[in-house]
Amino acid sequence: MKELELIVRSLAEEAVKAQVIVVTGDTKVVNKGKCDKLFINTAGIGSVRKENRLVSKARNIQPGDLIIINGTIGDHGLAVMSARESFNFKTPVVSDCASLNHLIRQMLDQSSRVKFMRDPTRGGVATVLNELAGKTGLGIEIDESALPVTRGVTAMCELLGFDPLHIANEGKVLIVADPVEGDHILEIMKKNNLGKQSAIIGRITGDHPGKVMLKTETGGRRIIDSLTGDLLPRIC
């Protein structure tokens, strides 16, 4: 019961923060042993403004457009993994769960040059970028040194052999924007608490169509693929 109270309280707090109204709810009780913990399902309803109806469609994207993210990547996936698995090390990594509606509203209100938005959840930033490259038939170039990653996530990825680009996020939005307003959009994002570490991480290009290329910190280049299957800690 204590756990339920805690969860309901944080539900309420988040709803206030996001200015979302919880309109209804229902509970189901099942036989003992048929459901070991609490499960919560939610469905949200919202509306897309007419002038922004293309932001989920990946149309009008052109070489030169910028790719922007609102902060550090990989935090959520690793936080969940370290809570779930029995790793013998402690990590300072915490989930980035957040409601992004205010941040997104501010961007869309103040700029008409946001061309595309997507939440890089399961499969991480790499998977969204590959979908985008596939859909547009254009290439994408990402600059590794521009990727915001916390020290904790970097260290855990080194230990487990993961790539932060493949790890799930919860409070992140990946944006494609017209370069004309790139700096302006970045400025708007940085004014919001959930966008303080926003960064331009790459751009759309006419080269290598359909592929996502990473310019590595060390000056090399490699292709970034989507995540296949689950992330597995590697032996070497």
Next chain:
Amino acid sequence: MQYIGEYRKKELILAISEELKKISKKEITLMEVCGGHTMAIHRFGLQTMLPHNIRLLSGPGCPVCVSSQYFIDTAIAYSKLPGVIITTYGDLIRVPGSVSSLEKEKANGHDIRIIYSVLEALEMARNNPEKQVIFLGIGFETTAPATAAAIIEAKKEKLSNFFVLSAHKVMPPVMKALVEEGIKIDGFIAPGHVSAITGTAIYNDLATVCKLGVVIAGFEPVDLMQAILMLVRQAESGSPKVEIQYRRVVQDEGNKIAQALLAAVFELKDDRWRGLGIIPKSGLKIRDNFSSFDAEKHFTVSVQEPVDPKGCICGLILRGLKTPNDCSLFAKTCTPSDPVGACMVSGEGTCATYYKYRS
């Protein structure tokens, strides 16, 4: 991060790249035999920084890729026994056996758990005395001492429910086997963590008898670029020898304590390698005085002699004799999400790498 950042410095890597372009005249092929090296080379895009006359070839040093179908089939058979918990390093679970994989068996409800260290398997055995915990021991001289230490600890604690299915292997015999089969290379980028345990002497024959350069390398981009430079210098001056690039970790005589652990618990056996067949004295078997921890002695399961998948040419690819493009299964029935052969299994395998970079 300290002690890592220094070895990823762009200026250093570019400087070595320039030096290579200046001094490297001959066409040379170098083989890296460690999965960790293959991974680092691709992760940092090092191939794009080498002159065209230097070719890198991936050898059979990914412990996951070389685990035999027979080993996987045995582990799957164990997982179906009542009261058994299978513990394994994560990347092994996707490796295909004859008809299934550990991942599929886990989805079928068998108790297969991913662990990060063999010590977690020991802990699981202590905490679940009613269960029998089997650890799937894979890896070379690098991971085998930890398995040996766990077995010694289990004996000390008189644990009767901890077992190891050993597919541990040693590095030199397979390298020699490749050379004897006539693979055309000029030198080896040798795995630094193997030599951290074994020291350098294991490669002396390769240099003196086979006339191949061997440079024991670390795993960061500067390490690998420097190792390649050392091998190119050897090739250009025609003086193959064993050298250590990874000085901050590797000593000539290796780690005596780990060597003693290995010798106490394991002895050499002829072992199966996926795609390469049986290589004499290339595997590690648990000695008789520790046989109560040997899963193969304790559990009886019947496992069919596996048949190599039809059309798969991984053996030839692992030997550097063919490329994935020569294989009729490549990118058709054999893909990273549904691999047929060894080289497609791990992200570091040759076929998986080719798949990623195919145009």
